[in-house]
Amino acid sequence: MNTRLNVLFALFSTFVLAQSKDGYWDNIRTTNETITLSAGKKKMIKTADFPLGTTEVVYRISILDDNQKISSSLVSVLKAIPDPTGISQGSAGAVFLASTISGDDKCKYAVFTNEKDALEYEKSTVLKNACVFQNEPVNKEAKLLSEKSKCLSGNQNLWFVFESDNWIMKQKIVFEVVPWVDYKFKNGWTNAAKKELLLEIEKNEFFKSIKQKEKLLGYFMETFTSKYNFNDYKEIIPAEKAKAFSDVMDESLKKSGLMNGYLDGIRAEAKRFLLAKEYEKGMSLIENDIIQKGRAADLDYGLQGDFYLMTKQYIKAEVAIKKAISINTANIEHQLRLAHVYLFSDRVSDAKDIHKKYRSNNVSSSKSWTQATKEDFDNFKKNGFPNDDFKKILRILE
Numbered sequence: 001m002n003t004r005l006n007v008l009f010a011l012f013s014t015f016v017l018a019q020s021k022d023g024y025w026d027n028i029r030t031t032n033e034t035i036t037l038s039a040g041k042k043k044m045i046k047t048a049d050f051p052l053g054t055t056e057v058v059y060r061i062s063i064l065d066d067n068q069k070i071s072s073s074l075v076s077v078l079k080a081i082p083d084p085t086g087i088s089q090g091s092a093g094a095v096f097l098a099s100t101i102s103g104d105d106k107c108k109y110a111v112f113t114n115e116k117d118a119l120e121y122e123k124s125t126v127l128k129n130a131c132v133f134q135n136e137p138v139n140k141e142a143k144l145l146s147e148k149s150k151c152l153s154g155n156q157n158l159w160f161v162f163e164s165d166n167w168i169m170k171q172k173i174v175f176e177v178v179p180w181v182d183y184k185f186k187n188g189w190t191n192a193a194k195k196e197l198l199l200e201i202e203k204n205e206f207f208k209s210i211k212q213k214e215k216l217l218g219y220f221m222e223t224f225t226s227k228y229n230f231n232d233y234k235e236i237i238p239a240e241k242a243k244a245f246s247d248v249m250d251e252s253l254k255k256s257g258l259m260n261g262y263l264d265g266i267r268a269e270a271k272r273f274l275l276a277k278e279y280e281k282g283m284s285l286i287e288n289d290i291i292q293k294g295r296a297a298d299l300d301y302g303l304q305g306d307f308y309l310m311t312k313q314y315i316k317a318e319v320a321i322k323k324a325i326s327i328n329t330a331n332i333e334h335q336l337r338l339a340h341v342y343l344f345s346d347r348v349s350d351a352k353d354i355h356k357k358y359r360s361n362n363v364s365s366s367k368s369w370t371q372a373t374k375e376d377f378d379n380f381k382k383n384g385f386p387n388d389d390f391k392k393i394l395r396i397l398e
Contacts, residue, residue: 022083023182026051027075031059031177037107039166044122046115047158047177052229053186054179056084057152058097059160061141062174065103072100074176084180087144097142105171106137108163111151118159131158137165147191154192188230194221197233206249211265212258219252250293259295266290270303274310277383283307298328305337310383314345333363336372339393340380348389355396370397 031047060074077097081087087097111132112118120126127133131151145151151158164171201207201220210216227248253259266289273282290300301324308317318341324334335354342351363372377390
């Protein structure tokens, strides 16, 4: 007796000293069932729903004689244990949790993560996919199931099937389950849930196009799991999920500092479409992925103007190019684009005025205004644009 008391005292002292603020034992969503099981029969019990953030559960099985009663509920015992680490330390923890009362009867049991397998085992001898199987009959049992266990891979319930080991007499089983809720995962984002989200992100076409994926992924996971709990994520329809992914990806790009690189990649791809004369694809890329999402800089409106110009949509080209100029007046490539629009929409005089104003400037560090104009004119000729007025402009630049 003294040895047993010393063990209990040591355990209790350790648990009190090791108090933690990492989580709590949920004493509301517990399972507490007393069942009567006929000799040689089986019975299935479904646990109460585990709350969001459940990372461990403790269960206790006590088989009693007819007049026996459990003196202390599992919930009351767990009040002395601040977190599951005390239980996982070994056999001493199991001794502390096990009921001090038990009868001579024994039972076997199995634990399942779905009702189908549990029912099949209850009604037959077929045992499939049990995450725990106690084939050696016991008269009491106390165990911790952690998130690393197959039993808690994101499941909201467990199904226990008990089998009486008696030959003749019925038996009474007290079955208790208490979940541990980790504050970090209270919104439902356990490690198993995060792995599920991770797999879906990696399939996303948007994510596949990003460089430095690991860096972006960290920001995405942090942002998404703070905005949505796991139940919301599971219940939203595909269209809502797509929008949520897009919004969070946008925010993650900004937080991670990867937004500029991502936009530059889109612009480079759009320019490749422009050179390949795949105008609709390039225009759609710029408009849908940059402009409509409020990410546009002057370069994007300038590129949009190029697509409109090459497809001879001069009014739209003028609007886009003037937006580019309003954002960045120092980039005179936009002025050259505007001069081209004027030239092809029969405003030669306005085009000349622009060329006269900027002809002594360079459009970049290595290219003069005159050189850029001549290259553009050559490109327009190749694409079948009218070129009767080109000489009027070139005379200004000589």
